[in-house]
Amino acid sequence: MADRMNRRQLLTRALALGCTAAASPVLTPVSLAALPGTRRLVVIVLRGAMDGLDVFRPVGDPHLAALRPHLTQENTPLPLDDFFALHPALSGLMPLWHAGEMAFVPATSTLYRDQRSHFDGQDHLEAGTAGVLPPALQRDGWLNRLVAQLPHAQARTAFAVGRERMLILEGQAPMTQWSPGTDLDLSPQNRLLLSYLFDNDPLFAQAGRIALEMTATGTDTDDGDIPAGSDAAGLGQYIAQQLLADARIASFSLTGWDTHRDQHRALLPALGRLQDAILALREGLGPVWGETTVMAMTEFGRTARENGARGTDHGTGGALLLAGGALRGGRAIGGWPGLGDQDLYAGRDLMPLSDIRAYPAWAMRDLFGLPVSSIERHVFSGLDMGDTPRLFL
Template sequence: MDRRRFLLGGAALGCSLAASPLITPIALAAGPWDNRLVVIVLRGAMDGLDAVRPLGDPDYAALRPTLDAGDALPLGDFWGLHPGLAALMPLWQAGQLGAMHAVSTPYRDGRSHFDGQDVLEAGTLDIDGATGGWLNRMMTVVPGMTAQTAYAIGQDRMAILQGPAPHLQWSPESRFDLSPQARRLPELTLHDDPMFRDAALQAVGIADQLSLDTASGMAKATGPGSYVELARFAASRLREDTRIASFSVNGWDTHLNQTGSLTRALGRLSETILALRDGLGPVWDRTAVLCLTEFGRTARENGTKGTDHGTGGAMIYAGGALRGGRIVGRWPGLSEADLYDRRDLMPTGDVRAAAGWVMRGLFGLDAAQVRDIVFPGLDLGAQPEFLL
């Protein structure tokens, strides 16, 4: 358990930091090709069923009577986009935004943030036997690959880029300007005690609303560690020698009052992606952005208008190097018999395979390198529809 526990200020916060907005790391590396890859880790388990809604599924509305407010942006006859992502609709229309649905890592049943993020960043269930994170392993097999730098903002490390390929860490001078999300630590520490969790979250929700009412109305990260600033910094490096960037966008653990909290989180993600697009300029056309999360959330909403830890979810992708304007993946359905363990969206695809195909397309890795080194034992399967 020690390797899955962060220490901050001498206090072991354990699971709470796995989805905490206090820690926002970023890592970058240089390479010998012209394409760029940005991997954004959505810590806290994004609800893919809410972010990209299967409105055409006959069982969807009954599973989510309060979460589906009829405000989704239509993406054809079957899918709808959460209004929190409305700012990204021009990217969808330009073919530079899409999603792969019903995907997951091979992690099952434990539904722990730490374990799920370990598997996501290690790229394998054999975490203890893995040689660093999967992006770091990719760096070791690309001819001419040189690790330029790896930055960590805060006291965390991006495990996805840890490993034998050299890297550095950097913590800027910053202060903890806590957003309302930071006051939701009770949600993260009281997962297994619904009575205390719900009572605490109701009190914190009132405090959050009072805070928002007296603020400027802009519910987003502030200070030098804001997500927009991280994206701008990453873009500035990617326009030069850097070819790979990875950082986190936090705040996706939505057990209570999901409508408000997910809207804010998706708004932060929208701002982040648009900041990357604007900062990259013409390089955006040669960039792939993959937004990955440790697992999805329950198909059925809970009694506090939220969702609990689940299995299958969605990967949002963006950039001019991928084919957007579509939702890809094999849809399993939402009837009770179709759900995983009769509670979660059934995974029909491995999110690692999606990343593996992107690395093949962008950087020329062959199937054996992806299957044997980057993601040991992975079945790549068929080429996904989002590759150009």
């Protein structure tokens, strides 16, 4: 045991890979739950409040242009139906839409209201609670509670990798956390030593090899985000590999969605990362994509009106993106509240029409057979799931 602990301590110090916390699959908080069955669920937390009104633009609403005179002139969107259009930075996802493998829910939100704090909003999203967040539940996430309700989850239920733990993963179900340091320049000799240690450690072998490969190619960034392009794709590929094995549930986060200034440019890198991750999941999973559901959700939306800096500020109603081979996609799920002055929440935000928790709740029922009563009582306390949105074929 002492030898194993010393080895883990060495890994903690030595895997300070010279790249940022979100620059590679190994340094991005990731949860993987191993379960029987063939259905897979991937939850992506979009940190920073994605502007659903820009990503899924309601071009059919007559009030949109007056609220966003500059933003509606930028980045000509791609028509999805006769009312909504997709941001062109997600053009690579259009084949999924046409194949019925992508959908979205407009005007949805957690029950968090009015304070519009990223930290509190993300806590509500990841804790999955209603109303005021009780202190006792601040370290109890709904994805962990889901795993705890599944009857045949393995003992090593989930693990997270990264410097920061994700609240959505915290709770009673088993989870392993590995937190590397930062800013260590690895010599060739140390790289060989760590490679040897990884090969003899079944828990870290694959993740370690990926980490060493990414440091060898210099994938570090300055702003703490996953850089656009290959690294977000690498993250998706890494998750896909785990889901092709015994993992059935995965979660990670993508940052960069806080667009107070020059949103037409500032939003592009985050959208590129999201697209890269989803397409890499689809490609990496191959035929298993047909049994996989991806849910990308954010803590809240943004203001209906653009601000003086041609950006948007913290709002309320947002959007949920869904993808997957078994999805009943190619559609907007739910209604539309309108953007007239009388329709806005607090006179400034998109009015939420649904509790965002209902959609992962129905996914739990349909993917894993969890009873509605168990979901409403043990996973999402205080939730009334309502009628099924018929997410799947």
